[in-house]
Amino acid sequence: MKDIIKIVVAIMVFIALGYGVDEYRNHKNIAVMESEWEQIQSTAKENYSDSTPVEAIYKASKEFAEDELENIKSNREKLHFVANSFFGFYFINTRSRNNYCENLGVDITPYVNAFAHYNKSEYQRAITIYAQAGTDKEQQWSYIKPYSIKMVEQDMQEIADTNQITLEEACKLFADNPEFASEMTFAKRASAVTYQVLMDTEPTN
Secondary structure, three states, X not given: OHHHHHHHHHHHHHHXXXXXXXXXXXXXXXXXXXXXXXXXXXXXXXXXXXXXXXXXXXXXXXXXXHHXXXXXXXXXXXXXXXXXXXXXXXXXXXXXXXXXXXXXXOOOHHHHHHHHHHXXXXXXXXXXXXXXXXXXXXXXXXXXXXXXXXXXXXXXXXHHHHHOOOHHHHXXXXXXXXXXXXOOOHHHHOOHHHHHHHHHOOXXX
16 A cells, blocks of 8 residues: 555655746746656656666655755745645645546545545645635636646556556555545655745745
8 A cells, every 4th residue: 555655655745846836937847847757757866776667756856846946036936836736736636636536437536535534724825825816716727637647647547557457446545545635744744844834834035
């Protein structure tokens, strides 16, 4: 079960970070985001060769986020960046994965509800940041939706291949194990710096 969670987390971290960077840079297109994904994969191989492939991607993704965040000078922009990162993480778990599995005839509502529960405080904080910035989360969802669907397909295929099961059975893992969500929290999966900015920083400039 832990290996499955690591696979999911590696993909989710990239989606969240890619989404945050996407908004901050005026919605880059998918080709640019894919290029950055290749960059992260390269960093993973070069800098974390002693880790498993999935763990290496996870570490490289968090490193990428910290570098991007460091380059943002305004506290308001930093807050918007991390709120975008959170919603990328949130939407792919509560919407994209849910829709994917629903299309395969598998209801993963127990996992979705558990995920929302475990990320409730972070959700409320991100909503507050969006309200202060006049940002509509549904509009942001429209930006990430096409790319998140593509990455969920890749993610679920990797889970199925790793465990030698069908895609339907991969979805059923989430339906039958909503406790996955306790490990899939932004508090545990975002970099420490990203999480601290989300929960502690006030927009002073």
